[in-house]
Amino acid sequence: MIDKKTIDRAIDLMFEDVGFKEEPADLYAPLRYMIRIGGKRIRPRLCLTAYSLFRDSLDESVIQPAAALEVFHSFTLIHDDIMDKSEKRRGQPTVWTKWGDDEAILSGDVMCIEAFRRLAFAPAAVLPEVLALFTDTAASVCEGQQLDMDYEKLSDVTMDRYMEMIGLKTAVLLACSAKMGAVLAGASTENAGKLYDYGYLLGLAFQVADDYLDVYGDEKLFGKPIGGDIVNNKKSWMLTRALEKTSDRDGLRRILALPVENVEQRLSKIAAMKAVYDSLELADEAKNAIGSITADALEAVSGMQGYGALESYAFKLVGRVK
Amino acid sequence: MIDKKTIDRAIDLMFEDVGFKEEPADLYAPLRYMIRIGGKRIRPRLCLTAYSLFRDSLDESVIQPAAALEVFHSFTLIHDDIMDKSEKRRGQPTVWTKWGDDEAILSGDVMCIEAFRRLAFAPAAVLPEVLALFTDTAASVCEGQQLDMDYEKLSDVTMDRYMEMIGLKTAVLLACSAKMGAVLAGASTENAGKLYDYGYLLGLAFQVADDYLDVYGDEKLFGKPIGGDIVNNKKSWMLTRALEKTSDRDGLRRILALPVENVEQRLSKIAAMKAVYDSLELADEAKNAIGSITADALEAVSGMQGYGALESYAFKLVGRVK
Numbered sequence A, B: 001m002i003d004k005k006t007i008d009r010a011i012d013l014m015f016e017d018v019g020f021k022e023e024p025a026d027l028y029a030p031l032r033y034m035i036r037i038g039g040k041r042i043r044p045r046l047c048l049t050a051y052s053l054f055r056d057s058l059d060e061s062v063i064q065p066a067a068a069l070e071v072f073h074s075f076t077l078i079h080d081d082i083m084d085k086s087e088k089r090r091g092q093p094t095v096w097t098k099w100g101d102d103e104a105i106l107s108g109d110v111m112c113i114e115a116f117r118r119l120a121f122a123p124a125a126v127l128p129e130v131l132a133l134f135t136d137t138a139a140s141v142c143e144g145q146q147l148d149m150d151y152e153k154l155s156d157v158t159m160d161r162y163m164e165m166i167g168l169k170t171a172v173l174l175a176c177s178a179k180m181g182a183v184l185a186g187a188s189t190e191n192a193g194k195l196y197d198y199g200y201l202l203g204l205a206f207q208v209a210d211d212y213l214d215v216y217g218d219e220k221l222f223g224k225p226i227g228g229d230i231v232n233n234k235k236s237w238m239l240t241r242a243l244e245k246t247s248d249r250d251g252l253r254r255i256l257a258l259p260v261e262n263v264e265q266r267l268s269k270i271a272a273m274k275a276v277y278d279s280l281e282l283a284d285e286a287k288n289a290i291g292s293i294t295a296d297a298l299e300a301v302s303g304m305q306g307y308g309a310l311e312s313y314a315f316k317l318v319g320r321v322k
Helices: A004-015 A025-036 A042-052 A062-084 A095-099 A101-119 A127-152 A161-185 A190-214 A237-245 A250-254 A263-279 A282-300 A305-320 B004-017 B025-036 B042-052 B060-084 B095-099 B100-118 B127-150 B159-184 B187-214 B236-244 B249-256 B265-278 B282-299 B307-318
Strands: none
Touching: A004 A042, A004 A062, A004 B187, A004 B236, A025 A062, A025 A095, A025 A101, A025 B127, A042 A062, A042 A190, A062 A095, A062 A101, A062 A127, A095 A101, A101 A127, A101 A250, A101 B127, A127 B025, A127 B100, A127 B127, A161 A190, A161 A237, A161 B060, A190 A237, A190 A263, A190 A282, A190 A305, A237 A250, A237 A263, A237 A282, A263 B127, A282 A305, A282 B004, A282 B236, A305 B025, B004 B042, B004 B060, B025 B060, B025 B095, B025 B100, B025 B282, B042 B060, B042 B159, B042 B187, B042 B307, B060 B095, B060 B100, B060 B127, B060 B159, B060 B187, B095 B100, B100 B127, B127 B159, B159 B187, B159 B236, B187 B236, B187 B265, B187 B282, B187 B307, B236 B249, B236 B265, B249 B265, B265 B282, B282 B307
């Protein structure tokens, strides 16, 4: 077992020790920028936490593949931000806003490749399995982004389709992170499978929590403006559930059709939609869903050695929802 | 030794046997499209040819990694075409023209990942080396595209810089193709190194030949309109050498500044530039350069078992220049 303090230190040093190349400057500067503005490193932390259950020390053969998960995630954000025309990310200008579309495409590409370079640090004995897991996951993440874009064109989506989409776009990468930690540690296939399920379910809970916080969160803690999903008519958990539950679909569609040209219009649309969510009592329902999926995630690994570390990780990840 | 006919058949079947996923349709259709309009499969052919020197039969452990080279190359074309705003590729509409920028970005991404998935078929014993070689190469190709974009903003580049750029953008992937065939076959480090040099030099010759054919080629054989580099003021071998050699740089710059709004203007600019190249006798010089670099490539592998196959491959690749 490796303690949390050791993992914390490894996460802090992860992108200090091993940086990116310097030249050509325009190509590599966006990579450093994205990592620098980067968030809580939840994917490498999950990988190291899973690894810590079965091993007593960390080395490059797990730290670099764990870093690959963060690098890959950052790559998807660079490209998603172009497609979604998002101008801000974690309060900072996005790469395409700062460097232009072409640079954002190319720097994203080299960041994707950089993820695979770091993956190659895995021990040779497990590299084939790690590479297969990672490539399947990476393709799924792209499929999730595709569904996200497809669903934008639909007037509404069912809860099943919503869950499928966030499963691909968010949950598989957390599932991969947890399983990869187990595989790198040489854990049994059974434990690796359980950790995959744990990561997957936790990923679903995390995304539902994110959708909840977009409406009911504290802007400072959330890190982005409240109501962004409402402004963009995003097929979030909240909207999907509201469309299922409301008896006044026409009223809901009128709110979806409201213009968002200026700040005033945006605030008024957010307020109107929030009033619907309030009247449908979605806040409690969302919190219950998050709690229940998180419980399922923990159930998947119940009795595993070092369970406490997995419980702490889960509560830290979705604990923002109170 | 594996004969050419067996390699030809493997190349023909390469993307028939193992296709791409069907769903989501918009995500995977561009991959099939790019492979279908794809050209001469020179990279997988080089990989299989190098492999054939040391082995007597082909199997998935070399065919899939060889296919990965073509898939990766196609991915770079999808993204390059967005950046370069190219509307046609091999006489067909480019992916971004057909499906839009967002689809082209995302389908390119999943195609890059697909390349790594196929690479994972390499035998476990050589997978670490193959993965390291491939990721280093892939990053270099992105660096080459970056230099290409950077150089577009410069008024001229030196021949050294031109060679560095095509080295990264074109030659490293051919070098990787040849070396990977050797590594997959379990060839000696010495032979793998020689094949790397052979592929690299051949890649340089291939790119100079491409630049030559853009001016002096037969449009039907060349597969794209003659004079594209001239219209786009591309820093080709021809232009780089002309800028070095001319005693009338101002005259050359006046041609570079000519407008290309309509067909007439484009044809007139092409004719003006071609007249300069003719007066500087660049056609012969280019052919000599191509011949000399190709000779260096063959020198790198002289005396190797199965040398004849490498010689045939080289002449087929750059033999379009007569």
